[in-house]
Amino acid sequence: MKRFLLILAMLAGSAALYGCATVKVEVDDAHEGYAIYSNGKKVCNDSRNCHVPVAGGDEMYLEAEKNGVVYGEAVIHRGDGGYRTQTILHRGTAEGATKVAVKAVGTPLGLAAGLLQPLEYITTTTEYFPTEVMIPVMPPESGEKYPWDQPDPSK
Amino acid sequence: MLKNALKPHYNSIFMHMNSLVRCGFMAILLCSAMLCGCAKVYMPPVQVEGVHPDYGERLRVLTKQYVVIDDHVTLVDDVQQSDRTLQLQLLRDTAGVVVVFEMRESKDGSLIWAYRHIAYDPNDFIPIVSRVSKEKIR
Numbered sequence: 001m002k003r004f005l006l007i008l009a010m011l012a013g014s015a016a017l018y019g020c021a022t023v024k025v026e027v028d029d030a031h032e033g034y035a036i037y038s039n040g041k042k043v044c045n046d047s048r049n050c051h052v053p054v055a056g057g058d059e060m061y062l063e064a065e066k067n068g069v070v071y072g073e074a075v076i077h078r079g080d081g082g083y084r085t086q087t088i089l090h091r092g093t094a095e096g097a098t099k100v101a102v103k104a105v106g107t108p109l110g111l112a113a114g115l116l117q118p119l120e121y122i123t124t125t126t127e128y129f130p131t132e133v134m135i136p137v138m139p140p141e142s143g144e145k146y147p148w149d150q151p152d153p154s155k
Numbered sequence: 156m157l158k159n160a161l162k163p164h165y166n167s168i169f170m171h172m173n174s175l176v177r178c179g180f181m182a183i184l185l186c187s188a189m190l191c192g193c194a195k196v197y198m199p200p201v202q203v204e205g206v207h208p209d210y211g212e213r214l215r216v217l218t219k220q221y222v223v224i225d226d227h228v229t230l231v232d233d234v235q236q237s238d239r240t241l242q243l244q245l246l247r248d249t250a251g252v253v254v255v256f257e258m259r260e261s262k263d264g265s266l267i268w269a270y271r272h273i274a275y276d277p278n279d280f281i282p283i284v285s286r287v288s289k290e291k292i293r
């Protein structure tokens with residue numbers, strides 16, 4: 001009975017911690033604030049002060065929007081061994097394995113599970129996630145603007 | 156004698172079974188269409204503003220390809236046959252071009268959803284269209 005209550009308390013604790021796990025989301029435009037969307041839902045009105053709750057699942061799709069137009073996005077793919085942050089328009093990928101926000105979730109869950117499951121289960125329940133994500137929203141610096149009013153050369 | 160007498164009876168059973176099978180098949184088709192719920196979508200030519208029409212055509216072709224791959228809706232060539240209309244626009248902006256997707260009810264033109272994304276060069280169309288086709292076009 002005590003063991004059951006202990007597991008229950010740990011699960012409740014981990015659920016509470018899960019609610020607290022956040023990712024700080026910023027944009028590379030220091031002058032203006034952008035609304036931030038996480039997996040299609042608006043989570044912040046202004047990117048200058050934005051902490052997004054960690055979404056469940058293997059992917060978190062973050063978008064920065066200003067005046068109804070999306071100017072940039074970053075996708076966080078997470079797995080057992082680390083995480084990968086991918087930006088779409090600027091085509092960059094950053095990889096990392098910093099156990100930060102979700103470590104707090106993973107450990108109690110892992111411990112709780114460890115009472116019932118073999119030890120290796122603890123490591124697989126520990127997830128990785130970045131604490132900060134920068135969404136690029138500025139136009140590319142290099143080169144001239146694309147001549148949109150000219151015919152498509154690839155045609 | 157008895158065999159001959161039963162023949163018309165068997166024939167009528169077979170005929171009934173045949174019509175039952177036909178009806179069943181039609182019902183299955185109807186149910187699967189209802190369960191699928193695939194909307195028939197019409198895509199008019201892309202509206203462009205400050206952008207060469209070539210890029211409108213490029214966006215339209217690309218969107219059609221992705222919509223067919225993702226298979227959430229059925230594209231139709233006539234607005235009369237459609238449930239929804241997906242209007243694409245390319246609007247020149249200071250930084251690049253705003254790619255606009257607007258899904259409307261074909262009946263009354265009411266807006267279902269809209270999505271606007273900046274593109275700095277035509278290569279940006281692919282990730283934008285891929286995302287919209289996968290997540291939005293229903």
